[in-house]
Amino acid sequence: MFPDYNNHMSSSARISRRLTQVPASPIRKLVPFAVAAKKEGVHVYHLNIGDPDIKTPDVMLNVLRDWDKNPIGYDQSQGNPEFLEAMRTYYHGLGFTFIGTKNIQVTNGGSEAISMALFAVCNPGDEVLTFEPLYTNYNSYAVVNGVTLKGILTSSDTGFHLPTRDVIEKAVTDKTRAILICNPNNPTGTVYTAEEIRMLVDIAKEKGLFLLSDEVYREYTYDGRTHVSLFTFMQEIPDKAxxxxxxxxxxxxxxxRLGTLVTLNEEVLSGILAIAQGRLSSGLVDQAIAAKLTDVPDSYMREVHEEYTRRRDVLYDGLRSIPGVVIPKPEGAFYTIVGLPVADADDFCKWLLTDFRDNNETVMIAPAAGFYATAGRGKNEVRIAYVLNTAAITRCVALLKTALTEYGKRKA
Ligand SMILES: Cc1ncc(COP(=O)(O)O)c(C=O)c1O
Structure with a gap:
């Protein structure tokens, strides 16, 4: 139980109510059980978090190997000029030649970009529309910024694609300030079509809303799909995108820990720069490493893409052959939301770590309830990140198949 935070007579220092409202990450909350299993000598396969085993490009690692700057000081608040220039080149390479370095704010991971964007477009109590299941940390950053996240439900029946314009417009209230999308989507693996993005742009225009597009998985689309970036429409809604x-x-x-926030809206940029000045700078070493992105060979990007495609195929083919498992074919990113024949995925995921062993191995996956903004949703679903090699994924599928059978018997 929490102490009584409203008891102003108490002499003990009190934490804020909003601190108690930040949800524990569903990706990390089972970590103590994984640690305990590992202490027992159990091998735990991690499909719970998007921390890939893919190697960082050599041209980037060489920056660390050759490092000779001393001291390691601060960098500029907007971002290191070389890194900004490299990002500009990258965006131009995608065809978005209207982006200048002045439109780019460097952030401490995409995470800070999300938080800054919510802070920039909302006053406390304002609402942001998004689509459920959602990237779980949107929930955390919404709480931190006093924003109410309203989740519009998408379903595995439609591959988690967007509902009709009518459904989205009905969710807009006089408190709604923005629509937030993740494309390609974590956790669903959905890649929105040009028509879907066009529809959101039209809604943003008509209703006077910001449109925030989290595109951290831009390169990962499968089966010949092309990613339709919000950049495509940015000049049409320069103040909103x-x-x-x-x-x-x-x-x-x-x-x-590096990301960027990119917009043509100068007011947003100057406000965000002020926040960036408050936290001084992003990492000097980090930016020196990332500035080498223009030297990363195309072959690296191609091979990584091929590897994720193989992993997706192995996971999808394996899981859909298990009775009772519902898995739409992931279209992009490296995640999928999977329906399981269990009543309480939280309990199942925990049980995998505390009780289930096969040849002294088990698998860690994330219960999906935390990937919804609406309480009660996603109870029989899990989020799986296919971030391990194909042999490991094949083994994980076998583990899950055995585990589901054993868990079913245990509950029967
Ligand atoms: C959809 C999405 N956005 C943003 C992030 C933030 O990543 P980072 O802070 O490492 O850049 C993640 C990380 O998993 C993500 O999945």
Whole structure:
């Protein structure tokens, strides 16, 4: 139980009510059980978090190997000029030649870009529309910024694609300030079509809303799909469009905490720069590493893409052959929401770590309830990140198949 936070007579220091409202990450909350299993000598396969085993490009690692700057000081608040220039080149390479370095704010991971964007477009109590299941940390950043996240439900029956314009417009209230999408989507793996993005742009225009597009998995689309970036429409809604980006997944740089927030809206940029000045700078070493992105060979990007495609195929083919498992074919990113024949996925995921062993191995996956903004949703679903090699994924599928049978018997 929490102490009584409203008891102003108490002499003890009190934490804020909003601190108690930040949800525990469903990706990390089972970690103590995984740690305990590992202490027992059990091998735990991690499909619970998007921290890939793909190698970082050598041209980037060489920056660390050759490092000779001393001291390691601050960098500029907007971002290191070389890194900004590299990002501009990258966006131009995608065809968006209207982006200048002045439109790019460097952030401490895509995570900070999300938080800054919510802070920039909402006053406390305002609402942001998004689509459920959603990237779980949107929930955390909404609480941190005093924003109410309203989740519009998408379903595995339609591959988690967007509902009709009518459904989305009905969810808009006088408190709604923005629509937030993740494309390609974590956790569903959905890649929105040009028509879907066009529809959101039209709604943003008509209702006077910001449109925030988290595109950290831009490169990962499968089966010949092309990614339709919000950049495509940015000049049409220059004051409303904000793209959120990250280096973490594109170059396997999760530990280099870098992302960008990109917009043509100068008011947003200057406000965000003020926040960036308040937190001084992003990492000098991190930006020096990431600035090498223009030297990453095309072959690296191609091979990584092929590897994720293989992993997706192995996971999808394996899981859909298990009775009772519902898995739409992931279209992009490296995640999928999977319906399981269990009543309480939270309990199942925990049981995998505390009780289930096969040849002294088990698998860690994330219960999906935390990937919804609406309480009560996703109870029989899990989110799986296909971030391990194909042999490991094949083994994980076998583990899940055995585990589901054993868990079913246990509950019967
Ligand atoms: C959809 C999405 N957005 C943003 C992020 C933030 O990543 P980072 O802070 O590592 O750049 C993640 C990380 O998993 C993500 O999946």
């Amino acid at each position: 904000i793209v959120l980006d990250s280096m973490s997944k594109r170059y396997s740089l999760c530990g280099v």
